[in-house]
Amino acid sequence: MRHLVYYIASTLDGFIAGPDGADPTGPDGFWPIPEDYIQHLAVEYPETLPAQARTALSVTAEGTRFDTVLAGRRCYELGLRVGVTNAYPHLRHLVFSRTLTESPDPGVELVATDPVAKVRELKRATGKDIWLLGGAELAGALYSEIDQLIVKFAPLTLGTGIPLFSRNATFDPVNWDLTDHTALKSGAVFLTYTRSSTA
Known part of the structure; x- marks a missing residue:
């Protein structure tokens, strides 16, 4: 079965964006965004680079982790x-929205139905893992379905902002096993956690 992976950049104090969401x-x-960070993404996560960055960096690698990306409307x-x-x-590319009625791009699928039901359907299909891009609202709605967290911690704090999960996420403590880690000289740290099989 495919896994849902929340692959996201975070500050040290747990924010993915500033208060304005820009x-x-x-x-x-x-x-x-130091050079070693970009190079690490290009080598280890090439499919997560936007098309413009892939072109600029001459990245053509298909990638081995994801073949599907999920995003919320914001x-x-x-x-x-x-x-x-x-x-x-x-x-x-799937975008979850109840307000967008027509996709601005033929390659983007709009989903207005329950995110959990849709993700469970995607998990049953064959393919590579599913990348949950964000944002916090969609991550909060899919909290129970996330099988793995890959957090790209920047050497940065904000004090306040948009957290990894929206404040509307259900309170449900989950234990995670650290399954991989990479520290870059520039200070960024990539931590991979897999949902623990033990209670």
């Missing part, structure tokens, strides 16, 4: 604001 990696963003609209209708044309 793209922290955009032109006016505050997120550090997360997806960050790209729309700068004219990007599909940042991941090399993946099956």
